[in-house]
Amino acid sequence: MVGRVQLRQVDEEGLEELLAVAVEDAEPEEVMPPVTGPPGWTLARQEAFRNWHRARRDGLVGPLHESTFAVTYDGKTVGSARLALRGTHGVLETGMWLARSWRGQGVGTAALRLLLQEAAGAGARSVVADTEVHNAAALASLRRNGATLSASQDTGAVHAEFVLPASPSTASP
Structure with a gap:
């Protein structure tokens, strides 16, 4: 499956493809931060989606220290x-969404494996992710890729952490 799954930096053409997939096969609250206004994929929400991704085009070295694929x-x-770079040097946070029709087919697990490779290539020491106890697909993907999981009994939140192997350029002598 991994060979068929790839990550591609979101450029302008890719952004329109991504938006079309989101509008066709996902709800706004599944794929982007909340936007005030009526529900659904309004023109304002679509433009907010575009702007969110455009703001991250400079990647981890840009002002938001975040890259979208x-x-x-x-x-x-x-x-x-x-x-996304989170606080401590060497810690990246990851998140993902898939169109509904592509969930449960191993695509998320393969994409997460590729994200972990990207993170290691960027010199990250660890990658963290957050989900909920009811998101069985995300939990399975996190486990399959070797995450250490910790759940809050009070809130249902699950925190995952991947410790990445040190690359030769970042390894301690």
Whole structure:
């Protein structure tokens, strides 16, 4: 499956493909931060989606220290993933969404594996992710990729952490 799943930096053309997938096969609250206004994919919400991704184009070295990728399967855009620098040097946070019709097929697990490779290549020491106890697909993907999980009994939140191997350029002598 991994060979068929790829990550592609979101450029302007890819952004329109990603938005089309989101509008067709996902709800706004699944794929972007909240936007005030009526529910659904309004023109304002679509523009907010574009602006959110455009603001992250400079990647981890940019002012937001965040990079977004289109998740593709055999060249078809099926979702989005991100990596973001969080506080401590060497810690990246990841998040992902897939179009509903692509969930449960192993695409998320393969995409997460690729994100972890991206993070290691960027010199990260660890990658963290947050989800909920009811998100069985995310939990399975996190486990399959070797995350250490800790759940809050009070809130249902689950925190995942991946410790990455040190690259030769970042390893201690």
